[in-house]
Amino acid sequence: MYLCALIDHINVQNELKKDSKMAKYSNGNDLIKGMVILGDFIILNFIIAIFLTQFQDWVPPFFQRFRGPRLVFLTANLAMVISQYFFQTILHYRRVSFEDIFYRVFKLSFAQAFLMFLFLRVINNMGGLFKFMFIFGAVEVILLFLSRIVERYFIGHYRQLGRNTRRVVFIGDDPAVLELYKEMKADSSTGYIILGYYADHKIADCPDSFTKLGDINDVKRIVERDTSEGGTQLDSAEEVFCCLSHSLSDIIVGVMRFCDKHIIHFFYVPRKFGNYTLNLKPTQYGDMAIFTNHHEPLTNLSNRFIKRSFDIFFSTIMCLLLLIILPFVALIIKIQSPGPIFFKQARTGLNGKTFMCYKFRSMHINDEADLAQATLDDPRKYPFGNIMRKTNLDEFPQFFNVLRGDMSIVGPRPHMLLHTETYSKLIGKYMVRHFCKPGITGWAQVSGFRGETKELWMMEERINRDIWYIENWSFLLDLKIIAMTAWTVVHPDKKAY
Numbered sequence: 001m002y003l004c005a006l007i008d009h010i011n012v013q014n015e016l017k018k019d020s021k022m023a024k025y026s027n028g029n030d031l032i033k034g035m036v037i038l039g040d041f042i043i044l045n046f047i048i049a050i051f052l053t054q055f056q057d058w059v060p061p062f063f064q065r066f067r068g069p070r071l072v073f074l075t076a077n078l079a080m081v082i083s084q085y086f087f088q089t090i091l092h093y094r095r096v097s098f099e100d101i102f103y104r105v106f107k108l109s110f111a112q113a114f115l116m117f118l119f120l121r122v123i124n125n126m127g128g129l130f131k132f133m134f135i136f137g138a139v140e141v142i143l144l145f146l147s148r149i150v151e152r153y154f155i156g157h158y159r160q161l162g163r164n165t166r167r168v169v170f171i172g173d174d175p176a177v178l179e180l181y182k183e184m185k186a187d188s189s190t191g192y193i194i195l196g197y198y199a200d201h202k203i204a205d206c207p208d209s210f211t212k213l214g215d216i217n218d219v220k221r222i223v224e225r226d227t228s229e230g231g232t233q234l235d236s237a238e239e240v241f242c243c244l245s246h247s248l249s250d251i252i253v254g255v256m257r258f259c260d261k262h263i264i265h266f267f268y269v270p271r272k273f274g275n276y277t278l279n280l281k282p283t284q285y286g287d288m289a290i291f292t293n294h295h296e297p298l299t300n301l302s303n304r305f306i307k308r309s310f311d312i313f314f315s316t317i318m319c320l321l322l323l324i325i326l327p328f329v330a331l332i333i334k335i336q337s338p339g340p341i342f343f344k345q346a347r348t349g350l351n352g353k354t355f356m357c358y359k360f361r362s363m364h365i366n367d368e369a370d371l372a373q374a375t376l377d378d379p380r381k382y383p384f385g386n387i388m389r390k391t392n393l394d395e396f397p398q399f400f401n402v403l404r405g406d407m408s409i410v411g412p413r414p415h416m417l418l419h420t421e422t423y424s425k426l427i428g429k430y431m432v433r434h435f436c437k438p439g440i441t442g443w444a445q446v447s448g449f450r451g452e453t454k455e456l457w458m459m460e461e462r463i464n465r466d467i468w469y470i471e472n473w474s475f476l477l478d479l480k481i482i483a484m485t486a487w488t489v490v491h492p493d494k495k496a497y
Contacts, residue, residue: 036089036151043143044080044112047136048072058135060128071123079115083108089148099476101152105144113137165191169234171219171255172243173199176272180241181210195233216244220251223258235262243269297473298436306475311409315402322396329360329393337382339365342397347414350437355406357414358397362388373453391489398440410478411439412466423459433466436473443469443477446484 051059052069063072087108090100117133168184170177177197184192196211197203198219203210213233222234234240240259244252252268259266297303330341343361346354362385363369363378374381374389381389388394401407407414412433415423424430444450444465453459469477 032155033089036148037084039147039151040084040089040108040144041077041080043147044076044140045073047139047143048076051132051136059132062124072120075119075123076112076116079112079119082115083111087111099474101148102145102476103474105148106141109137109141109144113140165193167236167238168192168194168241169213169237169239170194170197170241170243170269171199171216172197172269172271173201173203174243174269174271175204176269177241177243178203178206178210179272180269185209192239195237198234216248216251219255223251223254234258237264239265239267241267241269243271245271295471296435298470303473307408307473307478308405310475310478311402314409315399318396318399319403322399325396329388332384333361336384337361337364343369345369346417347438348417348420348434349406349414350434352420352431352434354417355401355414357407358400360388360394360397361385362394392441392485395440402440406437408437408439410441410443410469410481411437412442412469413445414438423463426456427460427463429467430463433463433470436470441481441485442466443481446481446488 052063052072063069087104089108090104113133113136116136117129120129120133170181177199181194181197184194194210196213198214198216199212200215202212206212218232219234222232240255242252242255246252256266258264298307326341333341340361343359343363344356345359347357349355362382363374363380364382366380368380385394398407399409402409420430442465444462447465449458449462449465453462
């Protein structure tokens with residue numbers, strides 16, 4: 001009953017977007033959206049004018065002929081109109097990341113440049129057009145993204161002045177309510193005005209600024225009344241965040257219907273169970289809406305294709321580099337520590353399957369390789385092995401694992417089988433990290449949780465970061481992690497030993 005009501009509510013909210021009152025609420029965002037789109041056209045025409053007047057050697061000769069500039073401006077703006085229809089700005093959204101904004105800008109610029117190229121090719125089969133459009137598109141991406149940064153700053157400042165805001169009310173005393181409140185208050189640029197919360201009990205460790213407006217009976221009285229007398233904070237809210245037990249499903253359904261009737265956006269906040277947050281997210285199974293506690297962008301085929309393509313491309317280059325440095329590395333290893341050049345070990349991979357992970361051997365041959373982690377002054381390490389571990393050079397053979405498909409360049413670090421067996425019994429969410437391929441480097445490693453885990457909480461934090469990566473994957477995030485890892489080659493991490 002509760003789930004059906006929630007799905008019905010979503011459908012009703014979509015229909016209510018056509019209502020005039022809803023249009024009133026969105027006017028501020030529509031104005032921001034319109035101003036950003038206008039700015040895109042100004043930047044587009046500015047780029048064209050600069051190329052035609054200052055960089056004439058870069059443009060095809062046709063552009064300088066009679067009516068050539070006029071056709072360039074016409075086709076460019078027509079292409080932008082079409083592209084804006086499909087890839088309009090999302091900068092005005094309150095909950096949007098820079099990565100989402102960049103992807104949107106890239107799609108917009110690519111579509112505009114591609115359509116402009118097609119239009120000009122049809123008009124005149126000129127030489128040098130492809131080279132020009134490639135440079136033009138690159139400049140367009142850079143300038144539009146820089147403009148988004150500036151525009152986002154001004155939007156944030158505009159909202160901090162009390163314009164284009166949203167009045168928010170919370171319902172429930174769960175710790176998740178306080179967590180969401182703090183997140184909203186931490187970023188005032190989102191423009192949320194928090195009126196307070198309704199709950200039977202005061203939220204633990206709640207700041208004085210977070211006002212208790214009443215109890216759940218007050219909520220029940222408000223949503224069940226027949227007249228629209230108004231006057232309460234719930235009536236004046238524009239967004240309601242509800243975090244109640246499913247045993248109170250009648251009240252939850254009542255609040256949803258009240259919100260639908262009064263053109264208020266309703267959000268259900270998953271409750272927290274101890275330190276475990278039930279992050280339910282909607283997904284589709286046929287025509288049915290179902291909910292999952294883990295959202296994984298890499299379940300999307302296009303995302304997996306992007307990640308795998310980059311893995312193959314990057315690891316191929318690194319494997320060729322490995323062939324060049326291999327003789328020198330092998331010679332030094334043999335001199336300082338007789339034995340095999342490579343170290344291979346069974347580790348836990350995607351979906352819990354075991355694979356053989358390869359590294360340059362950085363320790364003397366010993367009986368504890370599959371049992372004990374490396375420590376700061378580990379006697380098993382030899383001098384060059386210690387250098388390899390600090391600079392990540394010992395991980396280079398794992399690019400072969402990436403080519404084979406056992407690993408990815410970025411992902412949760414694969415653990416030895418003993419650690420998987422031990423920590424899976426101690427940490428409830430431990431095995432979730434195996435929902436994606438393990439990586440040569442990962443978010444946990446570049447965010448301060450690399451190396452020896454002396455206490456259980458350190459492993460728990462590492463797992464939390466691994467899961468965060470899985471649920472927030474993006475190609476830009478992978479590039480960021482790779483860049484941060486590359487920095488450790490010239491500036492070794494103190495925890496790398």
